[in-house]
Amino acid sequence: MIEKIVAIILMIVFYAAYLGKKYTQRRQGITTNQIGKGESKPQNVLRTEAVMGIATVAVIPVEVASIIIFPRLTMIPVLQNCLPMQWMGLTIAAIGVAFFIIAMLTMADSWRAGIPENDKTAFVQKGIYSISRNPAFVGFDLLYLGLLVAFPNIVHFIFALFPMVMLHLQIKHEEVFCLQTFGPEYESYTKRVRRYL
Structure with a gap:
């Protein structure tokens, strides 16, 4: 029972952090969510962002249901009552929540969801961004992976894997944007810091 409570708390903290950041930025006149929006973005970027947005929202009710x-509707029967596996998954998810929140705080007012069309944002390389170019995405992936490990079933597997793939495609688009926006400084950064970890 405690595992369920911990999992729900982790989800609440994760999504409340996102919504809280969105709210505080809106009060400053900043549009946080730029997913699938913008007239000058290429169509493939808009499509990727739109599908990614749907995938990252669709996984939430599946996680809660799982x-x-x-x-206990697990893909592998031996994992049905495996408390060590559940706690390992919850630990992974907790690390993901920490990565996500630290990434948002480090980015400060430059943090956006989606590629900003007209905003001027700072190129952040300090803190957690000195060990990962995409720590917020690492946070998403670790949350999805951790909850899947803790509460595995085939539907959860599909709904967790799909947004992870879409987030990776989004990263590829953001890398092109960052190279165009920040030029040689970003190129040098990609040689020093890994995409994930």
């Missing part, structure tokens, strides 16, 4: 309704 935790609360189908916690």
